Amino acid sequence: MSQHLDEVRSQCNQLIHAFAYFVDHREFSEAVALFTENGEFERPDGHVKGHTEIAALWANRPASVVTRHLCGVAHFTEISATTATAVTPFTLYQTQHEGEGLPQVSKPAGIGEFTDKFSLTDDGWKIAHRRGMPVLMYS
Template sequence: MTIPGRLEDEAACARLCVDFANHLDARRYEQVLDLFTENAALDRMGNVSAGREDIARFLAARPADVTTRHVCSNIRVSFDAASEDEAGGVCYVLFFQGTGEAGTGAAQLSGPPSVVEYHDRFLRTAVGWRIRSRRIRMAIRA
């Protein structure tokens, strides 16, 4: 793998982290699902959704009166020596949650922010890099 190619791969994986947060916060759930492989796993602090259909059920169950913002930082992507098509990643996420119907003005903050970590496995597919698995773990709770 060339250095420019590896940098492009790293940027594509990092973009998945940011796109996940932006699409989730904007409730663009079809776009969220497109970031995952068909058989992906999403582990939200022990609550595991297996496959896109299960992830779709989790997304559909998110309360309409809760507004979230996920601020991603310290994104680190590392590539497997054995495969050019697999990578791992860690991302710190500052998480804010408020109440109030989306689109009706600023939500009321429902508590102090927390920090979670995304622990990811990425896979290069025919349509580009996708999230094969994401483990979300609490790092700092208020």
């Protein structure tokens, strides 16, 4: 049983970190594919459901917006054969950048938490519901 729990944790952790990578590297269709077909994504600016609505979150993101999500260790609060729930702290860096050179950032935009509910699908583990909320903001 412990080996099964470790495998679930591993696969769900891969989803958590893949999401951050895909969003930060502007591979938005790949980020959307991490969700179940009717997956939900909540953020301070709204709550969307399904691949089409999730994709719309990033459809008009200017190319000048640069982000990096640094995810901490996920704490799993529930694991079963077909579902899992985890809370993952993250630090968000965000800036505007155009042209040559490295983007400049003076401090993180904030510290938040992803609360994820995962579901085992025919295509493997997917995010069924993600809630990303700030917990600390820099002044």
